[in-house]
Each structure stands twice: as structure tokens, then as C-alpha cells.
Amino acid sequence: MPGKAQHFQGPQVSCCSKYLLFASNVLFWLLGAAFLAIGLWAWAEKGVLSNLSSITDLGGFDPVWLFLVVGVVMFVLGFAGCIGALRENTFLLKFFSVFLGLIFFLELTAGILAFIFKDWIKDQLNFFINNNVKAYRDDIDLQNLIDFAQEYWSCCGAHGPNDWNLNIYFNCTDSNPSRERCGVPFSCCVKDPAEDVLNTQCGYDVRLKLELEQQSFIHTKGCAGQFEKWVQDNLIVVAGTFVGVALLQIFGICLAQNLVSDINAVKANW
Incomplete structure (x- = not known):
């Protein structure tokens, strides 16, 4: 207008x-x-x-x-x-x-x-876990991460408990003076629901037992396999x-x- x-x-x-x-x-x-x-x-x-x-x-x-x-x-x-x-x-x-x-x-x-x-990723995961198993006692944050993973996935080492032979504190050589010799970290242990206080020494000497006996005390499955199973179950x-x-x-x-x-x-x- x-x-x-x-x-x-x-x-x-x-x-x-x-x-x-x-x-x-x-x-x-x-x-x-x-x-x-x-x-x-x-x-x-x-x-x-x-x-x-x-x-x-x-x-x-x-x-x-x-x-x-x-x-x-x-x-x-x-x-x-x-x-x-x-x-x-x-x-x-x-x-x-x-x-x-x-x-x-x-x-x-x-x-x-x-x-x-x-398959290559799985091999790298195994290598990564084992490499960090060697350095378990070198860094507190790494130690906590490994303990969390082993507790969460109910596993021990990359392939199994014997992977802890890679660590100088847990290996079974005769020259190893550590009290943790032939043992595994407490995070590998099968938890007893009746225990209120965490037993951090539950993994001592456990790898001196036969594999069938070990299953009563620790998780014997490797973390790489357990992680893969967890991914498949929660796909x-x-x-x-x-x-x-x-x-x-x-x-x-x-x-x-x-x-x-x-x-x-x-x-x-x-």
C-alpha cells in the first residue's frame, strides 16, 4: 500500500x-x-x-x-x-x-x-595384555586397571594364569625370592561371598597346585577370550x-x- x-x-x-x-x-x-x-x-x-x-x-x-x-x-x-x-x-x-x-x-x-x-586384533590384544602383565608392579594405575579387568571379566592373564610367569614377582623360577612366587594377583581369585574382608594373599602359591585344583581358588580363563565372549554376549x-x-x-x-x-x-x- x-x-x-x-x-x-x-x-x-x-x-x-x-x-x-x-x-x-x-x-x-x-x-x-x-x-x-x-x-x-x-x-x-x-x-x-x-x-x-x-x-x-x-x-x-x-x-x-x-x-x-x-x-x-x-x-x-x-x-x-x-x-x-x-x-x-x-x-x-x-x-x-x-x-x-x-x-x-x-x-x-x-x-x-x-x-x-x-585374528590380528586378537593377537595384538594378547600381546598388549601380556606386555602389561610384565609391568604390573611398575605403575599403580596400570595395576588397578589390570585388577579391575580380571575381576570384571573373571579372568587371569591373557590366555590363563601361567601368563603371570612373565612378571618377575610372580614367575616360578628358583631364583625368584618374592613371596608372590608361583602365585597370581588377588584379582584372579574366585571370591568367597562369605568373606567381608578382601584377602589380598589368596593367590599365593596357587600355581603350584594342579590345574584342576586351581579352578577352586582362581579364575583359569584368559582375559582375551573372556573379553571376546563379553563383546559377543553384549553385541x-x-x-x-x-x-x-x-x-x-x-x-x-x-x-x-x-x-x-x-x-x-x-x-x-x-
Whole structure:
């Protein structure tokens, strides 16, 4: 109508995409910071931070590395997604998308390779467990991780209790002066429901007994086989978890790309 001003509504940034991406990445950012803090605290407790050369001294896997790597990845991704969405910064949003896409691609590739090379993966798992059995007493975090795995999966060693011969404290050689000689860690023991107090010496001398007798005192199945059985028994849960994580990653990438498109459309209209 003549005399009435007409207002043209140009492209706008979707508030839903912006604040949904921001909120989810704030949580991601804080979780990453928490993982980093736990990892650094664990290293500080072990004196690693005061002597950085000791990082390479361990013969086995240091579980703290897992916290640090996951923490760094989550912190960087959370920062890029959070600040990128809040400040409508296309560089950070594109970095977030590419980084998350790369992680998704690596996960997909690892899954396909694991399915194709199942036997090789199993051999590597056996090697990994046995390598860490050797270093059982060298690091308290590694020790706790192995004890947790053996208790949770009701197993002992990679293939069986005799794998503990690889450890200098548990091997059966005559020259071994350790009281734990020919034994296994307490986490291998079959728990007695009647016992309220944990008997940490329950594995002493147990490998001096016949294998049939050992079954009354300790778990005789290897952790590699038990882990494989657990995955098969919980295949739906494991597969569902991976699919759920993948969908969240794809959703995050789509949100970021949608936001970048909105920002570019707004800028083009200036």
C-alpha cells in the first residue's frame, strides 16, 4: 500500500542451531577439562610432572595417557564448537566440523579394519595384555586397571594364569625370592561371598597346585577370550553405543555446517 513502509526480512542465523551447538559443547568442554585435570593430578601424584623423563620409563601402558588424550580432544572440540557457535565464528565452526569428521572417519576405518583383521586384533590384544602383565608392579594405575579387568571379566592373564610367569614377582623360577612366587594377583581369585574382608594373599602359591585344583581358588580363563565372549554376549549394546556416538557426531557436524551456511547467507546480504 502506498505510504506504508515495507520491511524486507533477510536471512537470519538459526537461534536453535546456535544455542543447541553452544550448550552441547559447553558440556563437552567441561568434561574435557575434567579429564585433563584427572590425568594431570594422577601424574602429579606419581611424581611424573616433576620428572618428565619418567614418562618413558614404564614398560607397560600408563592409563593416565587415556585420560590426557581424551581430555585434550574433548577440550579442543568443545572450545571450537562452543566459542564458534557463540561468536558465530565460521573458522572455528569449520575447524569443529572437520576435526569431528576426521574422528568419525577414523572410528569408521578402525571398525572396518577390526572386523576384517579379527585374528590380528586378537593377537595384538594378547600381546598388549601380556606386555602389561610384565609391568604390573611398575605403575599403580596400570595395576588397578589390570585388577579391575580380571575381576570384571573373571579372568587371569591373557590366555590363563601361567601368563603371570612373565612378571618377575610372580614367575616360578628358583631364583625368584618374592613371596608372590608361583602365585597370581588377588584379582584372579574366585571370591568367597562369605568373606567381608578382601584377602589380598589368596593367590599365593596357587600355581603350584594342579590345574584342576586351581579352578577352586582362581579364575583359569584368559582375559582375551573372556573379553571376546563379553563383546559377543553384549553385541547389541556395544553396537548400539557405537551407532549412538556416530549419530551424535553426524548431528554435531550437521549443526555446525548449518550454522556456517546461515552466517555466510547473512554476510552475503550485507
